[in-house]
Amino acid sequence: MIVFPNCKINLGLNILQRRADGFHDLETVFYPLPVTDALEVLSPGQLQFNSTGIPVPGNAADNLCLKAWHLLKADFPELPPVNIHLHKHIPIGAGLGGGSADAAFMLQLLNNKFRLELSTAQLIAYAAQLGSDCAFFIQNRTAYATGRGEILEPLELNLAAYSILLVHPGIHVNTGWAFGQITPRVPALSLRDSIQHPLEAWKDLIHNDFEAPVFQAHPILKQIKEKMYNAGALYATMSGSGSAMVGIFPKNNIAGILWDTGYRVFEII
Numbered sequence: 576m577i578v579f580p581n582c583k584i585n586l587g588l589n590i591l592q593r594r595a596d597g598f599h600d601l602e603t604v605f606y607p608l609p610v611t612d613a614l615e616v617l618s619p620g621q622l623q624f625n626s627t628g629i630p631v632p633g634n635a636a637d638n639l640c641l642k643a644w645h646l647l648k649a650d651f652p653e654l655p656p657v658n659i660h661l662h663k664h665i666p667i668g669a670g671l672g673g674g675s676a677d678a679a680f681m682l683q684l685l686n687n688k689f690r691l692e693l694s695t696a697q698l699i700a701y702a703a704q705l706g707s708d709c710a711f712f713i714q715n716r717t718a719y720a721t722g723r724g725e726i727l728e729p730l731e732l733n734l735a736a737y738s739i740l741l742v743h744p745g746i747h748v749n750t751g752w753a754f755g756q757i758t759p760r761v762p763a764l765s766l767r768d769s770i771q772h773p774l775e776a777w778k779d780l781i782h783n784d785f786e787a788p789v790f791q792a793h794p795i796l797k798q799i800k801e802k803m804y805n806a807g808a809l810y811a812t813m814s815g816s817g818s819a820m821v822g823i824f825p826k827n828n829i830a831g832i833l834w835d836t837g838y839r840v841f842e843i844i
């Protein structure tokens with residue numbers, strides 16, 4: 576069985592307060608985009624994991640795909656060992672949630688393949704144990720998110736009338752470090768309200784709290800954002816804790832921007 580975990584971008588990200596458990600309450604809008612990994616699971620077999628494509632940092636044993644299998648195995652002893660192959664295409668440490676997407680798709684794949692009969696709510700609860708933005712990928716539809724990022728409200732927002740540009744300059748931002756740079760604050764205008772304004776107004780209303788510290792550490796990211804606006808973007812932002820940059824352009828109006836050849840660039844037109 577093969578599935579194609581997709582990435583997400585954040586439209587706005589406010590870090591509201593630090594919690595007793597060390598995490599932060601936040602508000603953000605998750606928006607799914609069709610830049611994908613490929614995840615194949617074969618059985619029967621020995622429990623095995625290998626990956627191709629972009630190298631995943633860390634030990635294979637810590638890969639979120641394997642963690643998802645172990646999480647379900649603890650509650651479903653009958654779950655057989657599987658042979659997992661991940662082809663990694665979504666940039667890593669980019670604020671695109673690629674690892675979380677792999678984990679959520681793995682949970683769903685195992686649920687379907689082995690008829691575990693888990694409900695959506697149960698899958699969301701398992702996903703939330705694997706990562707704060709993992710729950711989003713279970714339903715994988717645009718959502719206003721609060722709590723750690725796992726409390727999701729569906730949001731009617733469709734950007735199909737625009738073209739979206741993703742630029743990843745290859746900088747890996749550690750999410751835990753990024754949270755450590757923030758002084759949490761509740762903004763005067765909630766993202767729940769500001770996201771309802773026309774996209775043309777977002778530039779002045781919708782912010783990502785991670786931009787200030789991450790731009791300070793990596794000034795090239797601010798330049799990419801300015802370059803997007805100079806090229807006609809209606810809205811430009813960093814996604815999540817970075818370093819992927821997002822530009823939302825009038826339909827079919829992305830072409831012609833020149834980027835460093837080392838960057839990975841995705842156009843959703």
Ligand SMILES: C[C@@](CO)(OP(=O)(O)O)[C@H](O)COP(=O)(O)OP(=O)(O)OC[C@H]1O[C@@H](n2ccc(N)nc2=O)[C@H](O)[C@@H]1O
Pocket residue numbers: 585588597598599600601603669670671672675705706707708709722723724750751754814815816817
């Ligand atoms: C910042 C966001 C915004 O969408 O995305 P990314 O930039 O990673 O994609 C997410 O909240 C990231 O979610 P995720 O990548 O799953 O984070 P986790 O693995 O749960 O946590 C990584 C680390 O980030 C910090 N963390 C994460 C989420 C949260 N609400 N508060 C936190 O303080 C904690 O220090 C934690 O140890």
Ligand SMILES: Nc1ncnc2c1ncn2[C@@H]1O[C@H](COP(=O)(O)OP(=O)(O)O)[C@@H](O)[C@H]1O
Pocket residue numbers: 631632633637638639640661666667668669670671672673674675677678748750815816817
């Ligand atoms: N399947 C996976 N894909 C990507 N990263 C993974 C995976 N499994 C574990 N990780 C770990 O998660 C970290 C980043 O996760 P990722 O979700 O790609 O970051 P971000 O949310 O910033 O895009 C990596 O440094 C890696 O150590």
